Amino acid sequence: MNNRHRIAPICLIILCFQPALAQSDLRQIFAAGEYGQCIETAQQLLAKDPKQAQAHFFRGACLIRLEQYEQAIEPLQAAIKYGFPVNPAHANLLRAYAGSQQEQAFFTLLGQLPASGFANYALLDNQAVFAPYRNHPAFKTAYAQVHDNAFPCLSQKQTQKLDFWLGDWDILNPTNQAKVATSRIYKSQDGCTLYEDYAHQSGFKGRSMNYYDPNDGLYKQVWVDLRNNVANYIETDATEHAITMQAQLANGTLTRTTWAHNPSDDTVLQAAENSTDNGQTWTAGFTGLYVRTTKANPSTEPKQALNAVLKEMEQQFAANQMSAIAMHYTTDAQMLEPGGRIHRGQKAIEAYWQSLDGQGIAWELELLDVASHGQVVSSLVTSHLTYQDQDQAVTAKTRALIIWRKTTDGYRIHRDFFHFIQ
Numbered sequence: 564m565n566n567r568h569r570i571a572p573i574c575l576i577i578l579c580f581q582p583a584l585a586q587s588d589l590r591q592i593f594a595a596g597e598y599g600q601c602i603e604t605a606q607q608l609l610a611k612d613p614k615q616a617q618a619h620f621f622r623g624a625c626l627i628r629l630e631q632y633e634q635a636i637e638p639l640q641a642a643i644k645y646g647f648p649v650n651p652a653h654a655n656l657l658r659a660y661a662g663s664q665q666e667q668a669f670f671t672l673l674g675q676l677p678a679s680g681f682a683n684y685a686l687l688d689n690q691a692v693f694a695p696y697r698n699h700p701a702f703k704t705a706y707a708q709v710h711d712n713a714f715p716c717l718s719q720k721q722t723q724k725l726d727f728w729l730g731d732w733d734i735l736n737p738t739n740q741a742k743v744a745t746s747r748i749y750k751s752q753d754g755c756t757l758y759e760d761y762a763h764q765s766g767f768k769g770r771s772m773n774y775y776d777p778n779d780g781l782y783k784q785v786w787v788d789l790r791n792n793v794a795n796y797i798e799t800d801a802t803e804h805a806i807t808m809q810a811q812l813a814n815g816t817l818t819r820t821t822w823a824h825n826p827s828d829d830t831v832l833q834a835a836e837n838s839t840d841n842g843q844t845w846t847a848g849f850t851g852l853y854v855r856t857t858k859a860n861p862s863t864e865p866k867q868a869l870n871a872v873l874k875e876m877e878q879q880f881a882a883n884q885m886s887a888i889a890m891h892y893t894t895d896a897q898m899l900e901p902g903g904r905i906h907r908g909q910k911a912i913e914a915y916w917q918s919l920d921g922q923g924i925a926w927e928l929e930l931l932d933v934a935s936h937g938q939v940v941s942s943l944v945t946s947h948l949t950y951q952d953q954d955q956a957v958t959a960k961t962r963a964l965i966i967w968r969k970t971t972d973g974y975r976i977h978r979d980f981f982h983f984i985q
Contacts, residue, residue: 589608589618598625601621601625605621615645616641619645635655636659636660636663639655639656640656650680657669657676661696669696670699676709677708677709684710698957700955700957703959706983707960710982714754714982717982722754725806727822730933731855731856732855733745734746734833734853735851735853737832740852743763743764744761744762745762746762756774758770759771759773768789769786782801782808783795783797784808793813796820804824804826806821807820817837818835818836819835819836833850833851833852833853835849856935873928874928877925877926883920883921883922885916885923886913886917889909889912894908897979898912899978899980900981901983923951924951925947929945929946930942930943939968939977940966940969942964943963943964944962946981947959947960960983961983
C-alpha cells in the first residue's frame with residue numbers, strides 16, 4: 564500500500580478524537596482562568612454539536628467571570644435545557660441575572676433554589692454581585708432556607724430529641740443524693756451528632772454517639788465503654804421531654820433506657836431496665852439523676868448572669884443605643900458573620916452595630932444552652948432582630964454560638980459566631 568492510502572485513515576482518527584479531547588480540556592481551561600480560550604473552545608464544540616450541555620455551561624460560566632452577565636444567560640439556560648446538573652447551572656444563572664440587573668428573574672430563581680436542594684449559602688454570602696439584594700426580605704428568606712439545606716440538623720426537630728440533655732452534669736443516686744458520676748453532653752458543630760462522655764467515680768468510663776437516622780425516622784445511640792462493650796440503642800418512644808431507646812446486648816439481654824427531663828428544676832432522670840425473657844418482664848437497672856454543675860452562689864450562676872446581659876442588650880437595641888451593645892464585648896472580641904466576614908476588636912464590632920443606628924425596633928434573644936468552663940462560658944442563643952429597612956420592618960432570625968469571658972465587670976462576649984435560620 565502506498566503512503567497516500569495510509570494518510571487518510573490516520574487523519575480520520577485524529578479528527579474523531581479532537582472533539583472529545585477539547586471537551587475534556589474545557590474544565591481545565593476554566594480552572595486555569597483562561598476564560599477567553601474557554602469561550603472559544605466551547606463555541607467550537609457547540610458548532611459540532613449544539614446540544615452539548617457542558618459546553619453551554621462553561622461558555623456561560625466563563626462569560627460571567629468576564630462580567631459579561633447578560634450574554635451569559637442564554638448559554639446557561641441552554642445548559643439546563645440539555646441536562647447539565649441544575650444546582651451549578653442555577654448558581655451561575657443567578658449571578659447572571661444579578662449582574663445584568665434583571666431583578667424579577669433574579670428573585671424568581673432565588674425563590675426556587677431551596678426546593679431543589681440548593682445548599683451553597685457561601686455563594687450568596689461571598690459574591691459581590693449579590694450585594695444590592697442582600698437586605699431584601701426575599702433574599703433573607705431564601706438565604707435561611709439555603710442555609711438549612713446545608714445544615715439541616717440545626718433546624719430539624721427530629722435531631723433535637725435529646726437536646727435537653729446537653730450540658731455538664733453531676734449524676735446523683737436519686738435515693739440518697741450521693742454523687743456517683745459526671746457526664747458531659749455536647750453536639751457537633753453541624754448539629755447532627757450529640758456526644759456523651761460519662762465517667763463513674765469507680766473509674767469506669769464510656770462514651771455514646773446519639774443521632775437521628777432519616778432512613779427509618781428513629782433516634783439512635785451507639786454506646787461504647789472502656790471494656791469494649793457495645794450497645795446499639797434504637798428509639799421506641801419519645802415525647803417533648805422524654806425519650807426511650809432499647810438495645811439487645813451480646814448475651815441476648817434486652818436493655819432499655821429512658822431519659823426524662825423535668826423542666827421545673829432542669830434535671831434529667833436516666834432510668835435503665837433489663838429483660839432476659841425477650842421483653843416479657845423487666846427489672847430495674849442503673850438510675851441516675853442528672854443535676855447541672857453550677858456554682859454555689861446563685862447570683863453568680865452563669866445562666867442567670869447571661870440572661871441578664873441578653874435582656875439589657877434587647878433594651879439597648881430597642882432604644883437604638885448601638886454603641887452600648889458593643890460594650891458587652893471584650894476589647895479583643897471577634898464577631899464572625901455568615902460567609903466568613905470577621906469583625907475584630909470592640910471598635911470594629913461597635914461600627915457593625917452603629918450601622919443599624921436609628922433602625923432598631925425590637926430584639927428577642929433566647930438562651931438555649933450554657934456550658935461553663937471556669938472563666939469561660941459557651942452558650943447557644945437564638946435571635947429575632949427586627950429593624951427598619953427603608954419603608955418596611957425586617958426581622959433577621961439567627962442562631963449563635965457565643966463564647967463568654969468572665970471579667971471583673973461580669974460576663975462579656977469574646978466570640979460571636981452566628982448564622983441565619985428560617
